[in-house]
Amino acid sequence: MAADKETGAPRGAALAGVKVLDLSRVLAGPLAGQVLGDLGADVIKVERPEQGDDTRAWGPPYLKDEEGTDTDVAAYFLCANRNKRSVAIDIARPEGQALVRKLAMRADVVLENFKVGGLAQYGLDAASLMALNPRLVYCSITGFGQDGPYAARAGYDFLIQGMGGLMSVTGAPDGEPGGGPQKVGVALTDVMTGLYAAIAVQAALLERTRSGLGQHIDLALLDVQIAGLANQASNYLAGGVLPRRMGNSHPNIVPYQDFPTADGDMILAIGNDGQFARFCGVAGHPEWATDERFATNPRRVAHRAELIRMMRQATILRGTAEWIAALESAGVPCGPINRIDQVFDDPHVRARGMRIEVPHPEAGVAPLVASPMRLSASPVRYRMPPPALGEHTDQVLAEWLDMDADQLHQLYLNAAI
Incomplete structure (x- = not known):
């Protein structure tokens, strides 16, 4: 553990003691949870029994075991779910809803990316949970936000890249071979939204130290994508210049x-x-x-x-x-x-330790991309690999809610967990 340079006292993880209830799935929400977990928060990933996060099934490719045989762990799932514990709870059942409410009463943060109003039917929306826990920071991630004419629409990264202007400035120029709209090669809007969510959550936690109260964070993929247009948006707003696809050229700098x-x-x-x-x-x-x-x-x-x-x-x-x-x-x-293989073989990338391996119960080790956050006194630690579905259900319910074996057995009988 790193020590304070002046006092010599040990310093723990930056977010040690922060409890996060992660109800999200796919990429933007889980990535936010992973960032908070990397910084030391106790992140509990709540998943549907038997199915879990959608990305558990988004393969191939799959993580390979020590003999080179595919496991059932999709590579996609690995990218945004380390440093979390998985709890399988069926929120469609009253007993499951009650469990999540109890967990939220002990949490500092809730992350969710359901459609607008989707959790209200279960009593797990921001208003309901913040009434039970006024100190709760509740972060909602949607495609279009909690209000506005598109609020009820589902939002996906590809769709938002198009609607948010990114594809109008990405790709070869019109009229050239291969010209026309082109998406970025990763789900960049999801990634940016996850990072904005982690920033907003930490800001709300800091504000809570002054007010004593939590707040609702409303993050929309479309808003994030528009903010991510950066100089291209500024070129239009300030200069009246309508950006266009320029391939790999820069609109403001040559060469x-x-x-x-x-x-x-x-x-x-x-x-x-x-x-x-x-x-x-x-x-x-x-x-x-x-x-x-x-x-x-x-x-x-x-x-x-x-x-x-x-x-x-x-x-x-x-x-x-x-x-x-x-x-x-x-x-x-x-x-x-x-190419990506050349990226990880680059001597500087190797020196920076951007490829890590963490112990994994099915594969022996799981190769992951390291966090880029370098904190001198409270560094990121890779405490846990991406979890198996429901791997920590009993442990978390016993630890957070003081449930005994009989209570857990009854929840299993009721198919709530």
Whole structure:
């Protein structure tokens, strides 16, 4: 355990003692729960008996055991469910609803991503649970939010990428081969929503230390996606410029895109005039840096097509590794376009420990992506692998609710757990 540098006293996990009841499934909500769990919160994942989180069945691929044989653990489920305990409760049954209410009375946080109003029929909505526990931070994640004309609609990442403008700026330009709308290669809106949820929950917990009261957090995938448009939204709102698909080009910076090499491709991410001048020297064309068409970024943006054509004729003459070595030595931001296997084989990625292995009861070990959060005194710890369905039901109900064996047996007989 890390110690305080001044006092030498041991310091625990950042969110140690925080109890989270995670009623969510698929990606955005579970990812938020995983972030909180990584930071030390006790996260209880409530799942449907026998079925569990939808992503448990989203395979192949599946986690392999030590002999290389597929287990029944879908790889998708692994990405957002470590550092949690799984409790199987049927919330369609009155006994199950009562259990969740009791757990919520002892929780600090509830995460859920049911449709708007979907939990009210069970008495598990924000108003009902916060009436029982006024200190509860209740985070609802939906496609379109708790109000507005689309509130009742189901929301999915792909749908929101389209509606939220991301696909209008992603992909090859219209009129070029492969042009047209393109989604991002991961469920990025879900990922961003999970991160915003974790941030909002922690903010609400901090505010609770002053007010003594919890609050309801309303997070919508569409809102998050619009916020995630960043400079593209600002270009439109402030400058009246309607962004369009530009492939790998940047709307505001030139050159900032991919370039062909003798044996593949590379990325140039040139952010200022000095970097451009240094690139020109390495490329053997120092005259480009003083050419009035290219000397400043606004001029390069204005003469984008001309400059990119000239640069491509130069970059194709050397291999990727040769370019990267020369440009890095000159302080010009550049890099390869890696496949995912190359990502995890990169020496820097290995040095940063971004691939981890945690013990797993079915597979021996489960390979996972590490948390990118580096806290010097209260670091992330990988305490538990993604759980089996209902693995901790008895343990959690005994620990949180002081239930004995007879009470648990009755709940099993009633099919509540």
